[in-house]
Amino acid sequence: MLLVDGKIAEGAAATAYGWVQSIREQKTITFVILMENREPLQLVIKDKRLARKVKVHASIMVKGRVAMTERAPRGYEIHVEEISVLNKPRKIPPFDIMAKEEPSIDVRLDYRPVDLRRPSSMAVFKIRARALQLFREYLVNNGFIEVNTPKIIATASEGGSALFPVMYYDRQAFLAQSPQLYKEELTMAFERVFEIGPIFRAEQSRTMKHLSEATSLDVEAAFLSNEEIMDLIEGMVKHVIKGLNSEPQLFAALKAKPPALPERFPRFTYSEIIEKLKGLGEDIAFGDDLTQKSLEEFGNMAGGFYFITEWPAKLKPFYIMPKENGLTSSFDLMYMGLELASGGQRIHDPVMLRKSIKEHGLPVSSFKFHITPYYYGMPPHGGFGLGVDRFIMVLTDRKNIREVVLYPRDLRRLVP
Amino acid sequence: MLLVDGKIAEGAAATAYGWVQSIREQKTITFVILMENREPLQLVIKDKRLARKVKVHASIMVKGRVAMTERAPRGYEIHVEEISVLNKPRKIPPFDIMAKEEPSIDVRLDYRPVDLRRPSSMAVFKIRARALQLFREYLVNNGFIEVNTPKIIATASEGGSALFPVMYYDRQAFLAQSPQLYKEELTMAFERVFEIGPIFRAEQSRTMKHLSEATSLDVEAAFLSNEEIMDLIEGMVKHVIKGLNSEPQLFAALKAKPPALPERFPRFTYSEIIEKLKGLGEDIAFGDDLTQKSLEEFGNMAGGFYFITEWPAKLKPFYIMPKENGLTSSFDLMYMGLELASGGQRIHDPVMLRKSIKEHGLPVSSFKFHITPYYYGMPPHGGFGLGVDRFIMVLTDRKNIREVVLYPRDLRRLVP
Numbered sequence: 031m032l033l034v035d036g037k038i039a040e041g042a043a044a045t046a047y048g049w050v051q052s053i054r055e056q057k058t059i060t061f062v063i064l065m066e067n068r069e070p071l072q073l074v075i076k077d078k079r080l081a082r083k084v085k086v087h088a089s090i091m092v093k094g095r096v097a098m099t100e101r102a103p104r105g106y107e108i109h110v111e112e113i114s115v116l117n118k119p120r121k122i123p124p125f126d127i128m129a130k131e132e133p134s135i136d137v138r139l140d141y142r143p144v145d146l147r148r149p150s151s152m153a154v155f156k157i158r159a160r161a162l163q164l165f166r167e168y169l170v171n172n173g174f175i176e177v178n179t180p181k182i183i184a185t186a187s188e189g190g191s192a193l194f195p196v197m198y199y200d201r202q203a204f205l206a207q208s209p210q211l212y213k214e215e216l217t218m219a220f221e222r223v224f225e226i227g228p229i230f231r232a233e234q235s236r237t238m239k240h241l242s243e244a245t246s247l248d249v250e251a252a253f254l255s256n257e258e259i260m261d262l263i264e265g266m267v268k269h270v271i272k273g274l275n276s277e278p279q280l281f282a283a284l285k286a287k288p289p290a291l292p293e294r295f296p297r298f299t300y301s302e303i304i305e306k307l308k309g310l311g312e313d314i315a316f317g318d319d320l321t322q323k324s325l326e327e328f329g330n331m332a333g334g335f336y337f338i339t340e341w342p343a344k345l346k347p348f349y350i351m352p353k354e355n356g357l358t359s360s361f362d363l364m365y366m367g368l369e370l371a372s373g374g375q376r377i378h379d380p381v382m383l384r385k386s387i388k389e390h391g392l393p394v395s396s397f398k399f400h401i402t403p404y405y406y407g408m409p410p411h412g413g414f415g416l417g418v419d420r421f422i423m424v425l426t427d428r429k430n431i432r433e434v435v436l437y438p439r440d441l442r443r444l445v446p
Numbered sequence: 447m448l449l450v451d452g453k454i455a456e457g458a459a460a461t462a463y464g465w466v467q468s469i470r471e472q473k474t475i476t477f478v479i480l481m482e483n484r485e486p487l488q489l490v491i492k493d494k495r496l497a498r499k500v501k502v503h504a505s506i507m508v509k510g511r512v513a514m515t516e517r518a519p520r521g522y523e524i525h526v527e528e529i530s531v532l533n534k535p536r537k538i539p540p541f542d543i544m545a546k547e548e549p550s551i552d553v554r555l556d557y558r559p560v561d562l563r564r565p566s567s568m569a570v571f572k573i574r575a576r577a578l579q580l581f582r583e584y585l586v587n588n589g590f591i592e593v594n595t596p597k598i599i600a601t602a603s604e605g606g607s608a609l610f611p612v613m614y615y616d617r618q619a620f621l622a623q624s625p626q627l628y629k630e631e632l633t634m635a636f637e638r639v640f641e642i643g644p645i646f647r648a649e650q651s652r653t654m655k656h657l658s659e660a661t662s663l664d665v666e667a668a669f670l671s672n673e674e675i676m677d678l679i680e681g682m683v684k685h686v687i688k689g690l691n692s693e694p695q696l697f698a699a700l701k702a703k704p705p706a707l708p709e710r711f712p713r714f715t716y717s718e719i720i721e722k723l724k725g726l727g728e729d730i731a732f733g734d735d736l737t738q739k740s741l742e743e744f745g746n747m748a749g750g751f752y753f754i755t756e757w758p759a760k761l762k763p764f765y766i767m768p769k770e771n772g773l774t775s776s777f778d779l780m781y782m783g784l785e786l787a788s789g790g791q792r793i794h795d796p797v798m799l800r801k802s803i804k805e806h807g808l809p810v811s812s813f814k815f816h817i818t819p820y821y822y823g824m825p826p827h828g829g830f831g832l833g834v835d836r837f838i839m840v841l842t843d844r845k846n847i848r849e850v851v852l853y854p855r856d857l858r859r860l861v862p
Contacts, residue, residue: 031637031669047669048637049823067589067637089668089794089825116669117794121821143819146635155636159591166582173483175575178661180853181597181644182610182621184860194598196621197611198658199648203860205598205612212853215862219562220571221447221464221483227643228597232615242614245594252505253447253463253532378505378533399862403559405537407465409505437596437628444600444619446631446815 032066034096042096044108046071047116049089051147052128055081062110063103064090068152072107080113086127087119087147135432142437142446149283154434157280158422161270162226165247168269172262174222174249179212181205181228185396192232194242205230208415211400213250214349214376217411218403224249226418236441238430239368239420243439247421249373250413256351256359256375259412260337263363263371264295267335267421274425286427289334289365297337300357303328319345322367329367338362348390349383351375351412363416365424373414380404448482450512458512460524462487463532465505467563468544471497478526479519480506484568488523496529502543503535503563551848558853558862565699570850573696574838577686578642581663584685588678590638590665595628597621597644601812608648610658621646624831627816629666630765630792633827634819640665642834652857654846655784655836659855663837665789666829672767672775672791675828676753679779679787680711683751683837690841702843705750705781712752716773719744719754735761738783745783754778764806765799767791767828779832781840789830796820 031047038044048066060081062073073092075081084090093112098105124141125133127148132138138145145151166176183206186193194205209225216223229246254262271288274280281287300320307314307324314324320338339361343352351359351374360374377383380401387394387401394401422434432438437446447463454460464482476497478489489508491497500506509528514521540557541549543564548554554561561567582592599622602609610621625641632639645662670678687704690696697703716736723730723740730740736754755777759768767775767790776790793799796817803810803817810817838850848854853862 047825049634049825065635065637068591068635085823087823089823091669116826117823119821119823120796123822140815141819141822143631143634143824144822146632152635155593156591159593162592163586170579175484175572176578177571177575177852178644180659180855182646182659182855182860195613198860199857201860215559216562216852218465218559219481219484219568221481228594230598243596243598253507380536399556402862403557405535406539406557406560407501407503407505407533407535408559409463409465410532436593436632439596439598441615444598444614444617446818 032071038096038106040096040098043093044096045091045093046073046108047089047091049147050084050086053081053084053086060084064092065147068156070103072102072104073110074107075110075113080110083113083115085115085118087123087144089116090114091116135430139432139438139443140446146436151433153280153283154422154426154428155436157274157284157426158418158434160274160277160280161422161425162418164270164273165226165266167273168266169222169224169249172222172265174224174251175220177213177216177220177223177225178227179206179209179216179225181230185400192234194230194232207231208246209248210347210349210415211397213248213413214411215400215403215408217250217252217413218406218408221253221409222251229415233441239423241419241431241435241438241440244431244435245418247416247418248413249416250411252409252411254375254412256339256361256412259373259375259414260295260297260339260361260363263373263414263416264335267291267295267363270421271425281426284426288425292334295335295337295363296332297339297361298328298332299340300338300342301340303338306331317342317344325364325369326367329364332364333366335363335365335370338364346374348386348392349376351377352386359412361414363414368420368424369417370420370424371414371416373412375410375412378404378408378410380408448487454512454522456512456514459509460512461507461509462489462524463505463507465563466500466502469497469500469502476500480508481563484572486519488518488520489526490523491526491529496526499529499531501531501534503539503560505532506530507532551846555848555854555859556862562852567849569696569699570838570842570844571852573690573700573842574834574850576690576693576696577838577841578834580686580689581642581682583689584682585638585640585665588638588681590640590667591636593629593632593636593639593641594643595622595625595632595641597646601816608650610646610648623647624662625664626763626765626831627813629664629829630827631816631819631824633666633668633829634822634824637669637825638667649857655839657835657847657851657854657856660847660851661834663832663834664829665832666792666827668825668827670791670828672755672777672828675789675791675830676711676713676755676777676779679789679830679832680751683707683711683779687841697842700842704841708750711750711779712748713755713777714744714748714752715756716754716758717756722747733758733760741780741785742783745780748780749782751779751781754780762790764802764808765792767793768802775828777830779830784836784840785833786836786840787830787832789828791826791828794820794824794826796824 048064363371464480510526779787
């Protein structure tokens with residue numbers, strides 16, 4: 031917090047609150063970088079006795095005068111006349127927040143609030159927050175309304191595996207793997223909806239790309255074709271990346287920049303990719319799921335962002351609209367072999383929906399409440415779910431999804 | 447979805463997608479209100495054979511020409527030349543969406559997607575989405591960064607009762623009752639944070655004001671005094687209500703308007719209220735919690751928005767900063783006897799925090815990961831949690847919290 035008497039100008043009286051990121055001693059002067067609401071503020075202390083009160087990590091309040099200068103990060107610095115230490119560090123920090131070398135991810139997560147004082151960690155979460163603003167901006171500008179759907183559910187929306195059971199009073203319930211069924215139902219009245227919220231999957235392995243609790247951006251719209259939904263997500267991704275490109279200072283501490291944007295994201299059918307992989311000598315046939323290895327092999331050829339379209343019905347959930355030849359109106363949005371989003375057109379006919387649930391081996395009775403509204407003129411609709419955390423990995427060029435989630439949850443980690 | 451060739455002007459070719467809200471037959475003309483992305487669009491059908499294709503609730507696509515006219519809700523209508531029925535209702539709707547009389551809340555919730563086609567239901571969720579935008583706008587403009595904290599946690603943040611247990615792989619975990627501990631920790635690096643997300647409480651009774659799953663707006667800021675935090679929340683509430691007041695059309699279908707704003711929200715101490723209630727003959731003493739009956743009795747006197755400040759320590763959780771005389775730097779924001787938000791200054795000294803956890807009868811070992819960062823210069827901080835659903839009840843003048851949540855969860859209701 032920075033309070034200045036009047037405007038920021040030479041000699042103005044200022045009070046600044048923040049935490050000490052670094053201290054640089056010169057013969058007669060001490061320079062301090064105070065982090066004031068996530069931005070560096072340079073303090074100049076000319077009194078050595080006063081300077082001795084300042085320690086890295088301490089939360090302090092200083093009073094002084096503004097001095098305009100090009101050498102300070104903000105174009106001005108504070109010449110300090112008075113210092114109050116509000117809370118000092120009581121232990122030796124687990125790592126040096128300004129060191130070039132990065133501590134291990136596990137140490138960083140054990141001391142997450144301290145880790146977030148490292149410039150690159152803080153940058154990741156500033157970019158994340160800004161990206162979420164840009165997502166919302168794009169969707170609201172395109173007529174979408176934000177909704178909140180329940181996270182405690184009675185029935186698995188996608189079929190059943192990988193659910194966390196919850197003891198709900200005297201009943202068993204589950205944590206929602208996605209807002210899929212709710213967002214579809216809501217297109218009936220609202221036409222265009224989106225939700226940004228937590229989703230839960232009991233992942234049975236520990237990878238760099240999966241967490242037990244993730245943030246999902248779910249979008250659903252009535253009346254759009256599969257191609258129009260791809261255009262929508264492509265437009266959204268471009269909006270976010272262009273917005274971030276206009277704020278390069280956000281990326282300074284990361285030595286990274288947002289990925290390059292092609293004129294148009296290439297669209298490959300599932301079948302094309304199978305043929306391509308066969309041609310490369312892979313032992314793969316139509317109907318096989320694309321393994322991580324296959325996705326990466328193709329991803330390295332495709333580069334950057336691209337779509338995989340027209341997946342076989344048996345590889346997609348019950349609500350996806352079938353096409354001829356056992357294919358579906360569906361797509362995955364990929365970045366270099368990493369799946370970022372999955373979507374497509376949905377079934378809107380109640381009879382077809384009921385049949386598809388059966389064919390996917392699911393109990394129709396569990397989906398009674400979901401099928402019910404479809405009898406009252408459910409519009410044709412489609413949409414997608416985008417893994418926000420994975421998208422932030424791509425934006426910030428991080429290799430481990432744990433770096434872009436404040437307090438990640440996995441098979442082993444439940445604290446802090 | 448509405449697609450117009452060029453600008454909306456007399457004679458322009460138009461294609462509109464939407465669902466049919468109402469049909470009004472005149473001798474030779476049929477007027478249809480098509481809900482197109484949550485807004486009414488008037489269709490004029492002069493061909494009776496064509497008009498017969500249109501049924502209430504059907505999702506349709508029409509082609510025609512724009513006609514500018516004052517009598518239509520948008521200042522223009524579409525003269526229809528072609529109609530495609532995309533999905534027709536297959537059953538008789540459970541209630542008439544345009545009826546004056548409202549169906550019971552349980553029927554409405556059983557058919558929620560259909561209920562949301564009722565103008566007053568739709569209005570509630572448009573206001574809710576707009577209010578959340580205005581919350582975010584205010585907080586971002588005041589230097590706050592939005593964060594996402596985990597909903598699966600190892601330890602109760604507030605002490606233990608009313609938690610939903612989750613089977614987390616082979617361990618027991620819980621659903622978070624609030625992001626309290628995480629948001630406090632995050633002030634250490636980020637200074638000002640907020641989160642809008644789900645919270646979970648196993649409420650053992652069914653009331654008009656409680657749900658098992660609710661949406662919470664959690665705000666936390668370093669370096670603010672208790673009074674400054676009250677100023678912040680007051681400023682935020684005023685921002686949201688002023689923003690909504692500038693869009694009266696949002697409230698048209700509700701026959702309600704946002705509550706009046708006093709110049710300044712009155713601030714009453716807990717002790718003042720106890721004295722006042724004693725004076726009214728209530729059997730109450732310092733140290734007693736304020737029952738719903740007491741809150742309402744005082745609320746009716748106070749009217750509108752007000753604060754209750756300086757609660758006794760034993761009525762507040764362990765993290766609240768104590769003051770002299772067993773009081774605390776704390777407040778509740780009330781509206782006419784309804785608690786909307788609770789907040790205050792927090793303990794930032796690790797030794798005092800550990801002591802307070804013990805004094806509240808909680809196991810220090812369970813809070814080890816939370817106390818750890820406090821040893822590295824945690825700033826003085828404070829904040830509040832605001833019940834978003836309750837706030838929307840006040841904004842929209844609804845008496846049952848189930849009306850302002852899309853798919854509410856309570857002791858009895860887990861579907862849809």
